[in-house]
């Protein structure tokens with residue numbers, strides 16, 4: 001009996017999850033069964049409300065068979081086939097009935113049990129078994145069951161000693177199962193828990209058999225309950241009140257969940273709005289301030305946001321659980337409705353607020369979209385600009401590449417043309433050689449004939465006069481005179497042709513020399529002077545070939561030494577004549593070539609005269625500079641020139657600046673810091689020259705600073721090597737091309753035989769240094785001629801300074817000065833041997849120094865062009 005009661009109580013405790021509404025309905029029935037007063041007391045307003053369901057606004061209450069005084073509960077229940085619901089309600093019924101319910105049970109316990117059994121047939125099968133095993137249900141049993149299930153009256157039951165040993169484990173078990181369910185279901189604390197909690201603590205004395213039995217029963221109950229639920233589907237009419245309650249509950253939960261979502265959404269949007277609208281709020285504040293003081297015609301500002309305090313309080317209210325019991329158990333419907341209404345209000349308010357915030361957010365999003373569009377447009381523009389820049393760069397690179405390729409092709413074509421031309425010249429020279437030889441032979445024979453012709457003529461005339469020979473009748477004197485005249489004409493014609501061929505040969509020879517880069521060597525024989533000691537009419541041992549202007553013959557001790565040079569000037573050759581030979585070379589300096597002209601010869605042979613000359617007969621230096629100015633003037637429409645001049649001397653192996661105002665400062669030769677590989681003299685004064693007047697002034701100054709002394713060989717002997725360095729920089733105003741040429745004009749000190757000059761002291765030392773440096777120059781020439789790998793340029797200051805002029809890329813011309821006197825024959829022959837060696841040197845074709853036209857052209861392209 002007690003176990004059956006436990007089963008029912010446990011089942012009721014576990015399954016009786018009805019809300020207060022159901023409890024009130026059951027209490028109303030209890031009131032019908034005798035506990036009406038107590039039940040009414042418990043029902044209160046809720047009972048009244050339920051008794052008038054028509055007044056309820058909840059649709060779930062409609063159509064319910066409510067118990068009324070005229071309709072007892074069992075009738076109401078009988079009208080509902082939903083045994084399961086009533087069964088659940090039964091537990092609650094008993095629980096709420098309390099003591100009056102127990103009394104009712106005692107009075108009509110059979111009826112109540114029968115109703116329950118009828119409604120819960122499967123469960124009662126088991127219950128009946130238990131009851132049969134433990135005796136029939138009586139009033140105490142019914143009361144005990146009511147007490148056990150009711151919970152609150154449990155202590156009373158125990159105090160009376162009824163089923164004390166059974167009630168304790170039953171309640172403990174029920175409590176444990178309830179706790180497990182609460183933990184598993186996650187439901188918040190409800191009405192039952194509150195009541196259980198107010199009950200005294202569970203009894204700790206547990207019977208092992210009872211526990212097992214309880215466990216078995218509990219499992220059976222669970223199984224039966226499932227079967228019952230499966231067999232008896234809920235009736236819509238009887239389920240309605242519970243459905244309505246659950247609907248309310250679910251609506252409540254849904255609203256709370258919705259409110260929570262809205263709260264989160266609102267919080268997020270508020271944060272987002274604060275971030276987005278910070279400048280806007282400031283602007284609105286400023287606008288508001290302006291509005292306070294401004295005119296009424298200004299646009300109205302948007303309605304202010306909810307104040308932070310209000311919003312926070314609203315949100316706190318939303319966040320606060322309005323009902324500590326979310327199941328709604330123990331709450332009256334009107335409280336729930338009020339709460340729902342409050343929630344609806346909050347929700348409406350929040351929705352309104354949300355709408356407004358949503359509009360603001362939309363405005364912000366529009367602004368953001370607008371800004372994003374602007375950003376995208378700016379990015380597209382930047383991408384377009386980048387692409388255009390890249391394309392422009394590629395186009396420029398392509399142009400550069402094309403320019404380089406075209407220049408390379410043009411250079412190659414030019415090179416091919418030059419090569420073809422050289423081959424042509426060589427062929428013509430080869431073919432001209434034999435023709436020239438035959439012509440020369442013919443010319444010589446004709447010349448001999450012409451020489452002997454007067455004698456033959458005289459002999460012939462004499463023979464005719466003396467009648468010693470018989471003149472054939474056909475050869476009258478008149479005829480003979482005609483023959484002579486004819487022969488003379490032929491002789492002139494031959495000579496003319498010979499001269500023409502000589503000019504042509506000279507031209508081709510010069511071109512060949514230039515192409516090979518040979519050092520061109522001229523020879524000038526000075527006239528006899530008083531210093532020679534034999535008078536100005538003394539016999540010259542140096543004979544310039546009248547038929548070949550490149551040949552010179554020196555007679556010494558009955559032996560003739562012949563030398564072939566590029567050009568030999570006889571003693572009567574003027575300064576102008578000599579300069580005409582070097583004029584083209586000077587011109588090429590303006591074109592950007594490095595030119596070096598130096599005079600070599602024994603002391604007193606006329607080097608200074610040839611290079612410097614006199615006031616009346618200026619030498620190469622002045623004429624060259626004058627020619628440079630003329631060339632620059634002629635080209636000034638297309639080119640802009642700057643010209644600078646330096647002068648230095650090498651005296652006793654030291655460098656001295658001849659234009660230095662404070663004496664002769666010591667200088668040294670260094671590599672140029674510009675990385676060109678050229679040599680320069682740091683500290684050497686470089687004077688800009690704009691007119692011939694500047695040139696005269698500077699050259700006079702340098703000349704006056706030069707070391708000269710009187711020697712036995714020369715009254716004004718130069719005791720140093722003197723150099724004039726002229727730099728010509730030019731820029732083409734049309735193409736932007738720039739050139740830089742340098743003209744080195746060198747007047748070497750003269751070699752002298754110390755025994756002959758009888759130099760002593762300083763003169764001796766000077767002569768030794770001069771001879772040593774000239775010997776070094778001879779060694780360099782020899783090495784260059786032999787194309788040796790090492791050329792000893794650094795053996796003297798002179799050769800080191802002339803290194804650039806004696807190496808590739810330069811056009812070099814040497815004027816060998818010789819004296820005609822027999823006493824200088826040995827030195828003359830020595831100088832001419834040196835000249836012949838120098839002439840054999842091939843420096844290679846000279847290189848024009850041109851800078852690319854575009855100064856902004858990349859260094860890489862410049863490099864390519866300069867290499868080409």
Ligand SMILES: Nc1ncnc2c1ncn2[C@@H]1O[C@H](COP(=O)(O)OP(=O)(O)OP(=O)(O)O)[C@@H](O)[C@H]1O
Pocket residue numbers: 525526527529571601602603604605606607608609610714716717718719748749750751817
């Ligand atoms: N072609 C010439 N016509 C007339 N006089 C000349 C000619 N060449 C040289 N002389 C004269 O010869 C003399 C010596 O000439 P110069 O001083 O030029 O020789 P040098 O080779 O420079 O001697 P040094 O090496 O000692 O300086 C001078 O008086 C000069 O006027």
